[in-house]
Structures are given as C-alpha cells and as structure tokens.
Amino acid sequence: MKHVLTGAVALMLGAATPAFADDIHSESYNTFLARPDGHAPIGVMADHMHGKGDFMLSYRYMRMEMDGLRAGTHTQTPQQVLGSYMMTPLDMHTNMHMFGGMYGLTDKVTVMAMVPYLDKKMETLHRNGTRAKQTADGLGDIKASALMELWEGDNARLQGQLGLSLPTGDIDKTGTTGARLAYPMQLGSGTYDAIASLTYSGHTADWSWGAQGATTLRTGDNDNGYRLGNIYSATGWLARPVTENVSLSGRLLGTYTGQINGRDSALTPMMMPAANTINSGGTMVDAGFGVNFLMPATAKGHRLSLEVTVPMYRNLQGTQLEKDYAVTLGWQKTF
Numbered sequence: 001m002k003h004v005l006t007g008a009v010a011l012m013l014g015a016a017t018p019a020f021a022d023d024i025h026s027e028s029y030n031t032f033l034a035r036p037d038g039h040a041p042i043g044v045m046a047d048h049m050h051g052k053g054d055f056m057l058s059y060r061y062m063r064m065e066m067d068g069l070r071a072g073t074h075t076q077t078p079q080q081v082l083g084s085y086m087m088t089p090l091d092m093h094t095n096m097h098m099f100g101g102m103y104g105l106t107d108k109v110t111v112m113a114m115v116p117y118l119d120k121k122m123e124t125l126h127r128n129g130t131r132a133k134q135t136a137d138g139l140g141d142i143k144a145s146a147l148m149e150l151w152e153g154d155n156a157r158l159q160g161q162l163g164l165s166l167p168t169g170d171i172d173k174t175g176t177t178g179a180r181l182a183y184p185m186q187l188g189s190g191t192y193d194a195i196a197s198l199t200y201s202g203h204t205a206d207w208s209w210g211a212q213g214a215t216t217l218r219t220g221d222n223d224n225g226y227r228l229g230n231i232y233s234a235t236g237w238l239a240r241p242v243t244e245n246v247s248l249s250g251r252l253l254g255t256y257t258g259q260i261n262g263r264d265s266a267l268t269p270m271m272m273p274a275a276n277t278i279n280s281g282g283t284m285v286d287a288g289f290g291v292n293f294l295m296p297a298t299a300k301g302h303r304l305s306l307e308v309t310v311p312m313y314r315n316l317q318g319t320q321l322e323k324d325y326a327v328t329l330g331w332q333k334t335f
C-alpha cells in the first residue's frame with residue numbers, strides 16, 4: 001500500500017511539473033525548427049527561438065536599391081525637385097552586413113544580438129548640372145534583445161521580444177567636402193531605442209505561417225539635436241516545404257515610419273530634400289518572395305535563405321528617394 005501511494009504521488013508530481021510538459025512541447029517545436037520553413041523568411045527578425053543551451057550564428061547581406069523620387073504617392077522628376085532645392089538625390093544603394101547571435105538561456109527565453117555594418121552610396125545632381133557621389137560606411141546600431149515564449153499550443157506559438165538598440169552608428173558622417181551628410185546617409189539613430197515585437201506562428205505538415213507586429217521607439221534627442229521617427233511594422237507570411245530541404249514563402253509587410261523630430265543644425269534644409277526633416281517618414285507596403293534551404297542530413301545544420309521584397313504601395317512624406325526593391329541573403333547555423 002505504501003508503495004502504491006508513493007507511486008501515485010510521484011506520478012501526480014511528474015504530471016504537474018512544468019518541465020515534464022515542456023519536454024513534450026519542445027520536442028514538437030524542435031522537430032518543426034528542423035524543417036526548412038522552421039525559420040521565417042530571412043527578412044523577418046526575431047521569428048523563432050532556441051532550446052536551452054542551443055547557440056545560433058547568422059549572417060545576413062541586405063541590399064536596398066532606391067532610384068527616382070516620390071512625393072506622397074506621386075513620382076517627382078529631378079527637375080521638379082531642383083525648383084525648390086539646390087541639389088537632389090538621384091539614387092541610393094544601401095548594403096548591410098548583419099552579424100547575429102542567438103542563445104537559448106532556457107526553453108522559454110532566448111537572447112539575441114545583432115551587429116550591422118553599413119555601406120551607403122548616394123548620387124546627387126546639382127542645379128548647375130554637376131553630379132556627385134556621397135558615400136558612408138561603418139558600424140550601425142547594435143541591437144540586443146530577449147525573446148520570450150508567451151504561449152505554446154500543439155502547432156502554434158506566441159513569442160514576445162523586448163530589447164534595446166544602442167547608438168553605436170555614426171551620425172556625424174561627412175562628405176568629401178567636409179560637409180555633414182543628409183539624414184538618410186547617417187549610420188545610426190544616435191539615440192537609445194526600445195525595440196519590441198510580438199510573433200504568432202504556426203504549422204501543419206504541409207504549411208507554416210506567421211504574423212509579427214514590431215516597433216522601434218526612439219528615446220530623447222541625439223547629440224545632433226534630432227530624433228528619428230518611430231517605426232511600426234506588421235508582417236504576415238505563408239511558407240510551404242516543397243522538398244525535405246527547400247521551402248518557398250510569400251509575405252506581406254506594412255511599415256509606417258514617423259517624421260524626424262528636431263533638426264541637425266549642421267544641415268541646410270534648403271540644400272537638398274534629404275537634408276530637410278519635412279521629407280522623412282511614410283507608409284510602405286511590400287510583397288516578399290523567399291526561399292529557405294536547409295542543408296541535407298543535418299537537422300541542426302547550415303541554412304541558406306534568400307528573400308526579395310518589392311514595394312506595392314509607397315506613400316512618402318514630402319519628397320524622398322523611393323525604394324525599388326531589397327534583397328536579403330542569409331546564412332544561419334545552430335550549434
């Protein structure tokens with residue numbers, strides 16, 4: 001009788017211990033993570049978590065092309081812009097190399113850090129007809145955050161992210177003449193920014209999907225007297241494994257960026273639209289097409305991913321360069 005009682009108590013304790021229940025759940029999540037679509041399209045950040053003690057390294061190369069100008073939803077010609085400004089941007093290329101690390105502190109908490117290196121190039125046209133190239137490169141704003149599992153069902157989960165973006169990116173970049181470069185050419189916000197996101201994701205045997213709302217909230221003003229606009233974004237994706245190692249994805253992304261607050265006194269607002277804070281912020285809707293490739297034979301192996309996003313709707317405040325497309329190439333490996 002004593003043995004039966006002890007056994008019954010042990011069983012009840014076992015069933016009531018969260019760790020016991022977790023093992024069952026994380027087993028199914030880890031199985032899903034080992035699918036090519038176990039990670040979201042590569043352009044999505046903070047979409048997944050890791051089991052306790054797992055470590056992931058990642059590298060992303062992102063390129064964004066901007067060519068031509070837009071005011072609101074309408075195209076502007078350089079000549080129209082030169083009616084009000086001394087100079088106009090013609091095009092801009094941004095290359096970002098982003099190095100990331102993720103570590104599973106527990107099965108419910110993953111910590112993450114991202115270190116970007118930026119390389120920007122802008123071509124300008126002066127009223128007098130001369131063209132010039134401005135370049136800026138260097139470290140961007142380093143981001144550190146914690147991901148927390150908030151809820152887990154059989155095939156779906158909800159996770160939250162809270163973090164901080166550090167003002168490590170240079171905001172004093174100058175051109176060849178020694179003059180301060182315009183706002184879009186600077187490498188960081190110059191302020192400590194709070195970052196937060198909420199991600200819901202789910203899967204069946206044939207499909208996976210997710211939705212994420214994210215924000216970057218600026219705090220205070222930077223040393224040059226301004227604050228970049230807050231960013232609010234929402235994205236939803238649908239992915240399907242087409243073989244054991246390859247998945248395809250489609251995604252929609254909406255982004256609202258607020259206007260710059262304050263101004264950098266080293267910039268002359270009437271020089272160029274990009275040097276005037278009224279020409280900042282806006283609403284964009286992009287469509288994304290992606291491929292995830294999980295190297296064969298290793299459940300925790302190398303991942304290679306590609307995603308292209310193209311704008312479907314661009315409503316820019318004032319006159320700004322318009323985004324034409326962005327490409328993200330990524331490598332991820334879990335140890």
Ligand SMILES: [Cu+2]
Nearest residue numbers: 048050056102
């Ligand atoms: Cu990861």
